[in-house]
Amino acid sequence: MTLRLNREAKEVYRSIRGEIERRLILPESSSFLERFEPTSDGKEILRRQAYFKERLSKIGLGLGEWIGRVKPIKFRRDYLHDRILIVDENEVEKAQKLGLCEVSTTPEDAEGYPLVLSTVGYGLDVELTPSQIAPELYVMPLWENRETLEALARIGELTGEGSVASEVLRGLGELEGVMERRRLLDGLEELVAEKERELNGAIEEKLERFSLTLSGRELLDFLGELKSGNYEAVFRHFGEVEGEILDLINGAERELSERLGITVELFSREELYPVTVPPERVELLRDALERELRVELYLKSREVLERIMPLLPKLREELNRVHELDFLLAVKGFTGGFSFPDLWRGGIAFLNGRHLFIENPQPVSYVVGRRPAGFSVEGSEQIGGEGVVILTGANSGGKTSLLELISQVTILAHMGFPVPAERAWVEPLDEVFFFRRKRSVYGAGAFETALRSFVRALRGEGRKLILIDEFEAITEPGAAVRIIGELLKIAHERGFYVVIVSHLGDDLRKELPFARVDGIEAKGLDENLNLIVDRQPVFGRLGRSTPELIVESLARRKRGKEREIFERVLRAFRE
Numbered sequence: 069m070t071l072r073l074n075r076e077a078k079e080v081y082r083s084i085r086g087e088i089e090r091r092l093i094l095p096e097s098s099s100f101l102e103r104f105e106p107t108s109d110g111k112e113i114l115r116r117q118a119y120f121k122e123r124l125s126k127i128g129l130g131l132g133e134w135i136g137r138v139k140p141i142k143f144r145r146d147y148l149h150d151r152i153l154i155v156d157e158n159e160v161e162k163a164q165k166l167g168l169c170e171v172s173t174t175p176e177d178a179e180g181y182p183l184v185l186s187t188v189g190y191g192l193d194v195e196l197t198p199s200q201i202a203p204e205l206y207v208m209p210l211w212e213n214r215e216t217l218e219a220l221a222r223i224g225e226l227t228g229e230g231s232v233a234s235e236v237l238r239g240l241g242e243l244e245g246v247m248e249r250r251r252l253l254d255g256l257e258e259l260v261a262e263k264e265r266e267l268n269g270a271i272e273e274k275l276e277r278f279s280l281t282l283s284g285r286e287l288l289d290f291l292g293e294l295k296s297g298n299y300e301a302v303f304r305h306f307g308e309v310e311g312e313i314l315d316l317i318n319g320a321e322r323e324l325s326e327r328l329g330i331t332v333e334l335f336s337r338e339e340l341y342p343v344t345v346p347p348e349r350v351e352l353l354r355d356a357l358e359r360e361l362r363v364e365l366y367l368k369s370r371e372v373l374e375r376i377m378p379l380l381p382k383l384r385e386e387l388n389r390v391h392e393l394d395f396l397l398a399v400k401g402f403t404g405g406f407s408f409p410d411l412w413r414g415g416i417a418f419l420n421g422r423h424l425f426i427e428n429p430q431p432v433s434y435v436v437g438r439r440p441a442g443f444s445v446e447g448s449e450q451i452g453g454e455g456v457v458i459l460t461g462a463n464s465g466g467k468t469s470l471l472e473l474i475s476q477v478t479i480l481a482h483m484g485f486p487v488p489a490e491r492a493w494v495e496p497l498d499e500v501f502f503f504r505r506k507r508s509v510y511g512a513g514a515f516e517t518a519l520r521s522f523v524r525a526l527r528g529e530g531r532k533l534i535l536i537d538e539f540e541a542i543t544e545p546g547a548a549v550r551i552i553g554e555l556l557k558i559a560h561e562r563g564f565y566v567v568i569v570s571h572l573g574d575d576l577r578k579e580l581p582f583a584r585v586d587g588i589e590a591k592g593l594d595e596n597l598n599l600i601v602d603r604q605p606v607f608g609r610l611g612r613s614t615p616e617l618i619v620e621s622l623a624r625r626k627r628g629k630e631r632e633i634f635e636r637v638l639r640a641f642r643e
């Protein structure tokens with residue numbers, strides 16, 4: 069049972085949704101709003117209120133920081149070209165249906181694949197499940213979203229609801245080693261070039277020191293050895309240096325081997341200085357390493373997945389719940405200072421309501437229908453339970469804004485949300501109509517359209533709230549009184565709630581003894597010659613229009629000839 073809204077009431081609903089959507093950190097969370105469409109089912113409204121009361125109290129504002137770090141984790145089915153699956157004839161169809169990699173029954177086809185998986189003993193043993201054939205498809209998205217998992221873990225702590233994310237993270241820790249080696253593989257060229265530079269530096273230093281030692285006593289010894297034809301000693305000396313350089317090269321390769329986890333032979337021994345690395349050796353190393361890492365990543369992923377697979381449904385649930393938390397956080401931010409309305413039968417009433425879209429609004433209290441027991445403000449004894457109210461008063465006094473406020477309170481209440489008022493009483497309705505004043509359309513066409521929608525609102529049964537902004541603006545005042553008067557009688561007979569803004573309050577009052585006439589009044593001009601308006605309507609009293617004040621304001625603001633004219637008009641008021 070959704071609450072029916074006409075076009076302009078729907079507009080109000082949309083702007084409310086917009087306010088909440090604007091506060092969402094994750095755009096996907098907006099799907100939660102769908103669950104809070106205005107409903108005319110009182111029980112459902114109370115259920116939603118109970119939900120918000122329970123959940124909003126637990127939402128700490130510190131959650132936002134962590135919610136913002138949660139990214140959706142997308143597990144994608146992919147076709148992996150690095151592996152082949154060797155199966156038995158009767159499994160081919162099932163294996164192919166998985167669509168994860170090449171499938172064959174002949175082991176010879178495995179030639180060239182880094183990864184050979186098999187159900188019949190030709191490679192790494194697997195069962196025909198995605199988690200065994202392509203565990204990386206599960207594990208890699210998790211690995212890449214570790215930040216999300218960390219955020220989930222924090223959110224679990226903050227809400228006291230716990231999280232499986234920390235356990236998933238611990239499982240993923242097993243991948244650390246192979247992932248580090250993959251990073252090295254990505255920067256292999258630079259890594260090798262750097263080693264090469266380092267090595268040449270060390271060799272250079274050694275050669276320098278060698279030439280220095282030669283310049284001393286040894287040089288004389290050397291010459292002596294040469295003179296006596298003892299060449300062996302000379303070569304031994306040089307050989308020593310060569311040996312030391314080879315040690316350096318071996319050392320460098322050993323270190324690389326350790327870091328990469330694969331035996332590395334890169335540097336040529338033919339020319340010892342400067343040492344160089346033939347590019348084809350880097351390529352060979354890259355290929356070998358790549359193949360090895362594929363296998364290792366596969367095996368590790370499988371092992372990790374075995375451990376964390378049972379946690380994934382819960383993780384998914386938590387990810388969804390983050391959207392709920394995001395939604396609740398947005399609602400909490402939006403509804404700070406609001407209160408949950410009481411549901412009752414008697415109309416719409418609120419104390420100190422604050423317009424959602426006016427900055428720093430003057431709070432306004434209002435009643436359409438019966439006055440609830442808890443509703444007591446100055447002059448509220450004038451309220452006699454009228455379902456039809458005519459709102460009159462000063463130009464720019466806030467009449468349209470009050471209609472908007474009534475619609476905001478009513479729609480929020482039907483969404484099950486708290487409303488922007490100190491207290492509120494709302495009767496669950498079937499339909500809300502809002503007819504805004506049409507400023508730009510004139511003539512018979514506009515009048516006909518307006519009349520038709522007004523009549524449509526009156527047609528049919530149900531509990532209705534009808535808000536109308538200045539219907540008479542599009543017809544002649546005399547005709548308007550007759551038309552509006554008759555239509556409001558119908559509304560009254562059917563028990564609809566109506567607030568209608570009109571400048572014809574005096575005439576309508578005579579026509580409609582059952583209706584209340586309220587007035588918003590200006591109190592004067594401030595020092596900047598702006599109208600001072602009390603936005604709070606006076607109950608049961610016609611609000612005087614304030615053209616006189618407008619004229620005075622203009623007379624004081626203008627200069628010269630214009631001023632003279634305004635002053636003359638002003639005098640006419642006073643005579």
Ligand SMILES: Nc1ncnc2c1ncn2[C@@H]1O[C@H](COP(=O)(O)OP(=O)(O)OP(=O)(O)O)[C@@H](O)[C@H]1O
Nearest residue numbers: 426429430431462463464465466467468469470603
């Ligand atoms: N409760 C309020 N607190 C502060 N400002 C308000 C309040 N209500 C209305 N206003 C401001 O007063 C101005 C006029 O409001 P609004 O258009 O509702 O008046 P109106 O009586 O419908 O005017 P009109 O006579 O043109 O139909 C707007 O700028 C609005 O923001």
